[in-house]
Each structure stands twice: as structure tokens, then as C-alpha cells.
Amino acid sequence: MALTILCVSFTLLLLLGVPVAFSIGLSSLATLLFEGLPLAVGFQQMISGMNPFSFLAIPFFIFAGEIMMYGGIADKIVDFAKSLAGHVRGGLGMSNVLACTLFGGVSGSPVADVSAMGAVLIPQMKKEGYDADYAVNVTTHASLVGALMPTSHNLIIFTLAASGKVSIAALMLAGIVPAVVLTICNLVAAYAVAVKRGYPAGTFPGWAVVGHSFAQSLPGLLVVVIIIVGILSGAFTATESASVAVIWALFLATMVYKKLTSEQFLKAAAKAVKSTGAVLLLIGISSMFGYLIGLYGVAELTGQMLSSVSATPWVIFLCVNVILFVLGTFLDMAATILICTPIFLPICQQMGMSTEQFGIVMLINCALGLNTPPVGTTQFVGCTIGEVSVGTVMKTIWPFYGGLIAALMLVTYVPAFSMWLPNLILK
Numbered sequence: 001m002a003l004t005i006l007c008v009s010f011t012l013l014l015l016l017g018v019p020v021a022f023s024i025g026l027s028s029l030a031t032l033l034f035e036g037l038p039l040a041v042g043f044q045q046m047i048s049g050m051n052p053f054s055f056l057a058i059p060f061f062i063f064a065g066e067i068m069m070y071g072g073i074a075d076k077i078v079d080f081a082k083s084l085a086g087h088v089r090g091g092l093g094m095s096n097v098l099a100c101t102l103f104g105g106v107s108g109s110p111v112a113d114v115s116a117m118g119a120v121l122i123p124q125m126k127k128e129g130y131d132a133d134y135a136v137n138v139t140t141h142a143s144l145v146g147a148l149m150p151t152s153h154n155l156i157i158f159t160l161a162a163s164g165k166v167s168i169a170a171l172m173l174a175g176i177v178p179a180v181v182l183t184i185c186n187l188v189a190a191y192a193v194a195v196k197r198g199y200p201a202g203t204f205p206g207w208a209v210v211g212h213s214f215a216q217s218l219p220g221l222l223v224v225v226i227i228i229v230g231i232l233s234g235a236f237t238a239t240e241s242a243s244v245a246v247i248w249a250l251f252l253a254t255m256v257y258k259k260l261t262s263e264q265f266l267k268a269a270a271k272a273v274k275s276t277g278a279v280l281l282l283i284g285i286s287s288m289f290g291y292l293i294g295l296y297g298v299a300e301l302t303g304q305m306l307s308s309v310s311a312t313p314w315v316i317f318l319c320v321n322v323i324l325f326v327l328g329t330f331l332d333m334a335a336t337i338l339i340c341t342p343i344f345l346p347i348c349q350q351m352g353m354s355t356e357q358f359g360i361v362m363l364i365n366c367a368l369g370l371n372t373p374p375v376g377t378t379q380f381v382g383c384t385i386g387e388v389s390v391g392t393v394m395k396t397i398w399p400f401y402g403g404l405i406a407a408l409m410l411v412t413y414v415p416a417f418s419m420w421l422p423n424l425i426l427k
Contacts, residue, residue, distance in 0.1 A: 063272040084213075085097075104149055114381045173425060293342060357411070
């Protein structure tokens with residue numbers, strides 16, 4: 001009965017439009033009251049959920065991404081992407097994919113990626129004759145790659161949800177090849193739609209221009225290399241790497257590109273504080289929810305239910321993907337990771353999937369949810385910038401969505417896509 005109250009109240013609150021964090025918290029409190037447990041138990045779980053030292057990486061990674069967005073790094077990346085792919089048919093669309101991917105690797109945040117790249121490229125694409133729905137779809141789907149990059153704070157959240165059973169270095173490496181696969185799928189979709197709609201091709205500026213723009217963008221792109229090399233070499237931990245990312249971003253924005261004013265710095269700090277507060281509140285409340293899920297054995301019940309469907313691993317993996325995808329359309333990324341990982345990770349491990357591979361599958365599903373209403377954070381940001389309705393964009397989303405689904409299936413059923421690099425470097 002208590003589990004029924006937990007699930008039903010949570011679902012009803014979501015359907016009523018209550019914010020996800022409050023839906024999770026209120027349903028958890030209602031269950032605690034029904035069981036007669038002290039409310040202090042719930043608050044203790046919230047506090048302990050936000051207490052891990054490794055969570056210091058979250059505000060640092062968020063702050064680094066905001067500094068890079070305001071500090072002129074995005075402009076250099078856009079210039080490099082245009083020089084490299086602007087001459088292809090639908091060149092601005094292809095440049096958009098590359099720019100969003102590269103900046104996503106620097107910021108680690110799909111929403112920040114859409115905000116930074118979209119503000120520059122979507123109006124420019126519309127001015128050059130590209131349809132608004134195409135410009136938004138290219139930007140929002142390419143930005144999702146940032147969720148898999150080493151600078152993504154969602155990797156840190158997953159390590160907590162997995163109860164420390166995963167190496168952060170292995171998880172960061174596991175996301176690199178899938179990120180490349182996602183980017184290739186986005187490029188194919190962008191090119192196919194551009195050819196179908198007859199978008200123009202530009203002129204190649206020459207390798208000298210490409211080399212110059214690459215040199216200009218290289219200092220910003222080096223943040224990913226610094227983080228990975230630093231962690232693998234033992235120079236600093238994952239938490240310390242986030243603070244190194246902030247220092248490097250500040251150095252570039254103030255000393256190299258010299259675009260970060262004191263006013264912009266305060267804006268970046270304010271946005272980072274706001275985002276960090278929202279994420280940590282969600283983490284704390286989800287920890288209370290996760291405590292109740294563990295108390296009532298939801299993972300075991302879900303495992304039994306899936307076992308009754310099939311004992312074949314590929315069928316179980318498909319069912320898990322479908323469930324994660326559906327939940328990801330209603331929940332924020334952090335909430336989906338924290339709630340679903342303790343439930344589905346043991347099931348997938350029993351079927352032979354490694355923790356790192358499951359983590360990347362989880363992140364891709366959550367990223368797809370960012371582009372799918374009713375939550376669809378990146379979709380709403382992109383549509384706002386492009387001044388186009390979500391309904392219009394959703395009608396033409398399928399080539400891009402199909403490419404990402406194909407990438408998800410490859411990562412799910414071919415372990416080498418996520419595990420080859422960690423196995424090569426760490427073992």
C-alpha cells in the first residue's frame with residue numbers, strides 16, 4: 001500500500017503540473033507519514049544525499065561552463081566549425097553540429113550549449129534562408145552530445161547513483177566514442193535534410209583559414225584534454241579537475257580572449273549558483289525517494305516483472321531503454337539518473353552489461369528526454385531562440401531523432417562502442 005501511495009501520488013502530482021522536485025518530495029513525505037516514520041528520516045536522507053565530497057565537482061563544472069559561454073570561447077569554436085564544414089551542402093547546419101559538439105565537450109551541459117550556440121547560429125541560419133525548424137533541430141540534437149563529455153556533471157551524479165561501483169575515469173572514457181557516434185548520426189541527419197530541402201553549399205576558405213581558426217579555438221578545447229589526462233595520470237581527482245576547469249576557463253576568458261567583463265562574470269556566477277541550487281535540491285529529494293524505493297524492494301520487483309517478460313538479454317535491454325526513454329520525457333535528467341539507476345543497473349548487470357556501458361545508455365536516454373516534451377528543456381530553449389513553436393519543430397524532428405535512436409541501439413547492443421577506450425587505456 002505504501003509503495004502504491006508513493007507511485008500514484010508522484011504520478012498525479014506530475015500530471016497536475018507540479019515541478020518534478022516538489023512532486024518527488026511531496027510523494028515521499030506522504031509515504032513516510034502513511035508508514036508512521038519520523039519525517040526526520042526523510043530529511044536525513046536529503047542531507048546525506050547532498051553531502052558526498054565528490055559533489056563539489058557539480059558547481060565547479062557548471063561554473064566553468066557558464067564562464068566559457070560568456071568569455072568568448074563559443075565564438076572561436078563557431079568560427080572553426082564554419083571554416084571546416086561551411087562549404088558542404090547545408091554548410092551552416094553541418095557547422096552547427098560541429099560547433100555544438102565541440103562546445104558541449106567544453107561546457108558539459110546541453111542546455112548551456114543550446115543557449116550559447118543557438119543564440120549565435122539559429123538567427124544566422126534563418127538569415128541565410130534556412131528554415132527555423134531545421135535550425136532548431138540541428139542545434140538541440142547536437143547539443144545533447146555534451147551530456148556524455150568528461151565535463152558533464154551528470155557523470156558525477158551517475159557515480160553517486162551507482163553507489164560508487166564505477167570508476168569516474170572509466171565512465172569519462174566510456175562516453176567519448178558514443179559521443180563521436182552521436183555526432184556522426186547528427187551530421188548524417190543534417191546533411192540528408194539539407195539535400196532534401198535544397199539548402200545551398202558554401203565555398204571552402206582554404207586550409208590556412210581552417211588552421212588559423214583551429215589555433216584560435218584550441219585553448220578552449222584543451223579543457224577536455226586537461227581533465228582526462230589529469231585524472232588518468234593521477235595529477236588530480238575528478239572533483240579537483242572541475243576546479244581546474246574553472247581556473248582554465250577564467251584564464252582564457254580574461255587573459256587570452258579578454259571577453260569576460262566584471263558584469264558578465266557576475267552573470268555567470270549567478271547562473272551557476274541558480275543551476276547548482278536546483279541540481280542539489282533535486283539530488284537531495286531524489287535521495288529520499290531512492291531510500292523508499294530501496295525500502296520497498298522496487299528493484300527486485302522490477303527485475304521479477306522484466307524476467308516474466310523474457311529471459312533474453314536483448315529483450316530486457318530494449319524494455320529498459322523504452323522505460324528510461326518514457327521516464328526521461330517527464331523527469332529532469334538528474335532525477336531520472338538518481339531514481340532509475342538503483343532499479344535498472346542490477347538488472348542490466350545480471351544480463352551482462354557493465355556499469356560503465358549502462359551509465360552511457362542511461363545518459364543517452366536522459367539526453368533524448370531533454371529534447372522531448374512535456375519537459376524537453378533544450379527543445380523549449382531552442383524554440384524560444386528560433387521563434388518557432390514546439391509543435392512545428394516536432395513535425396520535422398524524426399530524421400534527427402532517428403539518428404540518435406540508432407546511436408542508442410549501437411551503444412546498447414555493441415559494448416565495444418562504450419568499453420573499447422576504457423579497456424584500452426585503463427587495462
